[in-house]
Amino acid sequence: MSKDMMPMFELFQPTDLSGALDLVERYGADGWKVAGGQDSLDWLKDRAKRTKAVIDLTRIAEMKGIRETADGLEIGALTTLTEIEESSLIREKFALLAGAASRVASPQIRNVGTIGGNVSQDARCWYYRGGMDCYRAGGSTCYADTPQGMNREHCLFGADRCVAVSPSDTAPALVALDASMVIQNADGERVVAAEDFFIGPQVDIERMTVLQADDILTAIRIPNTWANATFYFEKVADRKTWDFALVNIAAAMRVSGGTIEDIRIVAGGVECVPRRLSVVENVVKGSAKNADTAKLAGGSASRGAIPLNYNQFKIPLLENLVMRAIRDA
Amino acid sequence: MKDPILYIPGSDIAAVDDAAPGTSVLRIRASRRAFIKGIIASGAVAGSSAFLFGGLTGCAPDQPGAGAVERLLSLNINGKVRRVDVLPNETLAMTLRYKLGLTGTKLSCDRGECGACTVVIDGRTVYSCSTLTHMVGQREVRTIEGLEGPNGELHPIQQAFIDELGPQCGFCTPGQIMSTVALLEANPKPTRDQARHALSGNLCRCGAYDHYLNSVMRAAQGA
Numbered sequence: 001m002s003k004d005m006m007p008m009f010e011l012f013q014p015t016d017l018s019g020a021l022d023l024v025e026r027y028g029a030d031g032w033k034v035a036g037g038q039d040s041l042d043w044l045k046d047r048a049k050r051t052k053a054v055i056d057l058t059r060i061a062e063m064k065g066i067r068e069t070a071d072g073l074e075i076g077a078l079t080t081l082t083e084i085e086e087s088s089l090i091r092e093k094f095a096l097l098a099g100a101a102s103r104v105a106s107p108q109i110r111n112v113g114t115i116g117g118n119v120s121q122d123a124r125c126w127y128y129r130g131g132m133d134c135y136r137a138g139g140s141t142c143y144a145d146t147p148q149g150m151n152r153e154h155c156l157f158g159a160d161r162c163v164a165v166s167p168s169d170t171a172p173a174l175v176a177l178d179a180s181m182v183i184q185n186a187d188g189e190r191v192v193a194a195e196d197f198f199i200g201p202q203v204d205i206e207r208m209t210v211l212q213a214d215d216i217l218t219a220i221r222i223p224n225t226w227a228n229a230t231f232y233f234e235k236v237a238d239r240k241t242w243d244f245a246l247v248n249i250a251a252a253m254r255v256s257g258g259t260i261e262d263i264r265i266v267a268g269g270v271e272c273v274p275r276r277l278s279v280v281e282n283v284v285k286g287s288a289k290n291a292d293t294a295k296l297a298g299g300s301a302s303r304g305a306i307p308l309n310y311n312q313f314k315i316p317l318l319e320n321l322v323m324r325a326i327r328d329a
Numbered sequence: 330m331k332d333p334i335l336y337i338p339g340s341d342i343a344a345v346d347d348a349a350p351g352t353s354v355l356r357i358r359a360s361r362r363a364f365i366k367g368i369i370a371s372g373a374v375a376g377s378s379a380f381l382f383g384g385l386t387g388c389a390p391d392q393p394g395a396g397a398v399e400r401l402l403s404l405n406i407n408g409k410v411r412r413v414d415v416l417p418n419e420t421l422a423m424t425l426r427y428k429l430g431l432t433g434t435k436l437s438c439d440r441g442e443c444g445a446c447t448v449v450i451d452g453r454t455v456y457s458c459s460t461l462t463h464m465v466g467q468r469e470v471r472t473i474e475g476l477e478g479p480n481g482e483l484h485p486i487q488q489a490f491i492d493e494l495g496p497q498c499g500f501c502t503p504g505q506i507m508s509t510v511a512l513l514e515a516n517p518k519p520t521r522d523q524a525r526h527a528l529s530g531n532l533c534r535c536g537a538y539d540h541y542l543n544s545v546m547r548a549a550q551g552a
């Protein structure tokens with residue numbers, strides 16, 4: 001592993017959003033937005049990707065802080081994962097998100113890493129991160145989806161040439177909470193549902209989200225729909241610190257009189273996008289919240305899964321996490 | 330390791346050997362420290378960077394390419410204003426170690442995966458290997474060197490780490506101590522589990538975790 005410096009780039013540090021939008025428009029694909037830098041700097045150090053200009057977003061005050069709005073919360077994209085974990089507003093209403101944020105990486109990374117960076121981070125497939133010329137890097141092969149490929153961490157669902165998974169711990173929580181992403185570019189603002197923000201290889205194999213080079217994610221909105229619901233988050237990784245989820249599960253449900261009235265349940269680490277488990281939702285909606293329903297739900301979670309050579313273990317893992325989410329939430 | 334001087338620039342192998350027992354190694358360590366201090370004291374701080382990074386690619390200020398200019402920053406480090414010329418692509422670990430001579434902050438993985446480079450910025454632990462120096466701004470940076478008292482005495486946390494035989498090889502120790510500093514300032518009487526959580530971003534290849542936790546709990550008692 002090299003310990004020299006990153007290849008040279010120009011550094012811009014705009015202090016307001018309009019300045020930053022000018023820069024991302026001017027540089028387009030030659031520019032690189034940095035918030036906490038915890039995902040970005042590795043790419044540059046490894047020379048797996050290069051950039052002419054780094055645009056430091058962290059001085060933009062408009063993109064910081066957590067605000068209460070008429071119908072929910074608005075979280076600035078620059079809010080750090082530690083701030084999310086510690087925010088009393090988020091803990092009171094959306095403990096699911098605080099819990100997910102608290103399981104990212106390590107304390108030092110959470111102190112710096114932002115929620116905007118967490119949802120916009122790139123795939124963690126090591127062939128891709130190692131600078132191989134695979135499909136996702138614009139090439140014409142996948143190194144992971146081969147008989148010998150190291151694909152223990154890769155997907156069960158939605159493979160389309162690329163078999164990488166969604167690496168984020170907060171993404172499934174945001175999809176479960178029906179959050180929306182506020183995106184700006186020189187042409188103005190658009191708001192995209194979290195569920196549509198993440199895209200799979202069939203849509204664009206070189207991007208993980210709808211964000212284009214000249215887009216800036218400014219905030220994330222969480223509606224009160226699921227405030228104070230019954231939540232469940234669990235992440236399974238090789239080590240408790242640093243390691244990405246093999247599978248994680250985020251669920252929000254409304255339970256009354258022992259019956260699951262409504263639910264959104266989402267898994268990470270099993271598809272290129274956070275996977276909304278609609279089959280599970282349909283199976284449990286209107287059923288008693290008990291061990292039997294949980295078992296049924298677990299069994300239905302893996303329907304349609306196509307494992308790779310080394311990731312069969314993710315099938316029972318996903319089933320058990322869903323089972324626990326329904327039973328223990 | 331025949332000629333230790335050759336290992337100084339950016340070498341963590343020499344740094345690991347710092348803590349190994351044995352007089353010959355101790356001699357290397359003394360000469361290395363003296364050597365670096367000599368460079369720093371000579372006032373050639375900014376100019377020395379090319380030499381200190383010698384042989385490593387991508388870091389010479391005269392590297393071609395847009396933006397390859399050092400800019401003078403005033404950093405707030407251990408309560409002092411330190412003026413230093415910084416490249417756009419320079420990490421805080423690089424600036425601290427190779428330009429300011431603050432080699433107590435270790436550089437190991439350089440990828441946010443170990444914690445050897447942990448410093449405290451405005452009360453929060455941060456991996457200095459994964460922070461661009463230009464992004465630090467006016468915030469207060471504290472490194473292991475900033476813990477010493479006015480007469481060079483050890484900080485009570487450092488003393489507790491010694492009393493509990495916290496370190497084994499010692500390479501991860503500055504990082505473990507900085508995480509403890511941030512923890513105890515926010516929460517002077519943590520439970521052992523809270524301490525475990527606070528130090529969870531600091532890897533120890535020697536596996537001295539229980540000793541470190543004993544150290545943190547002793548430091549908290551003294552606090």
Ligand SMILES: Cc1cc2nc3c(=O)[nH]c(=O)nc-3n(C[C@H](O)[C@H](O)[C@H](O)COP(=O)(O)OP(=O)(O)OC[C@H]3O[C@@H](n4cnc5c(N)ncnc54)[C@H](O)[C@@H]3O)c2cc1C
Pocket residue numbers: 032033034035036037038039040041042057077078081103104105106109112113114115116117118119120121122167168169170211215216217218242243244245440441442
């Ligand atoms: C050792 C290690 C372990 C990790 N473990 C985990 C883990 O367990 N779980 C997990 O979820 N993540 C993990 N991460 C990934 C990641 O670093 C963090 O999740 C962090 O939240 C990223 O945020 P950042 O602000 O540092 O991102 P940055 O590196 O600043 O940005 C990441 C990407 O998003 C883009 N971006 C950032 N902000 C915006 C914005 N506002 N608008 C548009 N684009 C933007 C950047 O251009 C870049 O492409 C880990 C990283 C490391 C190095």
Ligand code: SF4
Pocket residue numbers: 123125126127128134135136137141142143144145154161162163164
């Ligand atoms: S899984 Fe995707 S990112 Fe990994 S090698 Fe295959 S195409 Fe590339």
Ligand code: FES
Pocket residue numbers: 435436437438439440441442443444445446447456457458459
């Ligand atoms: S050197 Fe910074 S985390 Fe390892």
Ligand code: FES
Pocket residue numbers: 496497498499500501502532533534535536537
């Ligand atoms: S004491 Fe050797 S790495 Fe921690």
